[in-house]
Amino acid sequence: MSTFSPFQSGGPEQVMYCHDEPSGLRAIIAVHSTALGPALGGTRFYPYADEDEALADVLNLARGMAYKNALAGLDLGGGKAVILGDPSTDKTEALLRAYGRFVQSLGGRYFTACDVGTYVADMDMVARECSFVTGRSPENGGAGDSSILTAFGVYQAMRACAEDRWGEATLRGRRVGIAGVGKVGRHLIEHLNGDGAEIVVTDTAAAALDWVRRSHPDVRIADSTDDLLADELDVYAPCALGGALNDETVPRLAASIVCGAANNQLAHAGIDKTLAERGVLYAPDYLVNAGGVIQVGDEAAHLHEGGFSFDRARARAAGIFETTREILRRSKADGVPPAATADRLAEERMRAVGRLRGILLPG
Structure with a gap:
């Protein structure tokens, strides 16, 4: 390179x-x-x-963070x-x-x-x-574990997707498959359990699956990610590393909604269109997983003003529900996939605020 x-x-x-x-x-x-x-x-x-x-990896992740922070309404690059x-x-x-x-x-x-x-x-x-x-x-003096609000935000986005697809902002009675039950996936299980969802999980780490067996014996464990993809899921939640949605996995995907915490879920440009063509509702990853950056953003913004407030950050992370709603509404109105809609909104804010700050961006 x-x-x-x-x-x-x-x-x-x-x-x-x-x-x-x-x-x-x-x-x-x-x-x-x-x-x-x-x-x-x-x-x-x-x-x-x-x-x-x-x-x-770092270039893709840094770009994703710029869009994530912009869409979350944070004054952060x-x-x-x-x-x-x-x-x-x-x-x-x-x-x-x-x-x-x-x-x-x-x-x-x-x-x-x-x-x-x-x-x-x-x-x-x-x-x-x-x-x-x-x-x-x-x-x-810090905010602690940001995975708590990351999972909370994923759950809020999932509720908005459920409302769009089935008319009710709940996962009750829906089958949700979680790929990766690490820091975020574990908290997501708690939210979905509380909402009455049926949960299926998979993970490559034996220790993570042992934790699921001990803590949530009612949660079913799939033998592999391939098995999870093929399951009759309502929602698929990728919560591990990026690239989960690619030319091999998308054709095997049985879920109606994809909404998970992993960064950079789309392996390449065009996967979002493939999902849309198959009738799968994809919630843009950097919108869905913004709860964690909202948490640490609150910590950064208030270093010298009384410090981090969990309640303040949680209230802001709850707004992921309305932001997801708005992106899905605009996506339908404009006839473009939700990922493209989210990109447009983030880019518009970066350009508009950048101009105010004397920073000119392409486009």
Whole structure:
């Protein structure tokens, strides 16, 4: 990959490679846009095959964060970071603190948070070297686990989709399949159980499935993601890594609605049209999973004004229901898939606010 190939029209503002030899840190930070304010996005710790794979992932994730923050109505741009390595073996205090120094060197252009492979305790460690960290523990002045409101937002979007498809904003009596019962998927089970849904899950981690068996013996476990896709689901909720909706999985999908927490669910442009042609209602992932960024966004916005308020953030995350409703309404009126509608709204806000702030964007 050419060094400057990411910086095409609509590409990121900044890409920073981070290397600290003593700790073994290898990381990439991507700032996609600061049109609405400083970029906010989590830090993913993952054993990428190589640097090209890591770069492609961080660029896609950073772009998604820009659109997510815009659609959520936050005065924040979009960014993301990836740390190359296995978090179970490579994560150390020295590495996290070295990473914190790199984030600090950006001077507030990028605020970090938790993501796949990083947790609240990790953000507390990063914060020992950095002022631009969200998702810290409550005892350290932070918002804590953002997966709680992420799952709450997914549930709100799912209710709006159910209303659009079946006339009632409830999942009662509906069969919902969750692919991935990690941090977000576990909380989503609680919401769906409370609403009277029938739940089927799958996960590649035996420990996650053991937790389901212990905590929710009424929840059925599918043998694989392929089996879950083929199940007679009403709603399919991808809640693991991206690319879940692709040319192989979409033709096998039996669900009427796709609404889940995973980032970058569409493997490539055009998958949303394929879903629409098959009569599947797809709720754009960065709309659906915005509850977590709303939570850490509240933490970032009120660092010096009394701190994070869970009730305030939860009230804002509840608005995902109305935003989903509006996007589905406009999608029908304009005759375009919901993902394209969401993109338009996010881009309109970034351009309009960017102009007010003296930042001119393409389009």
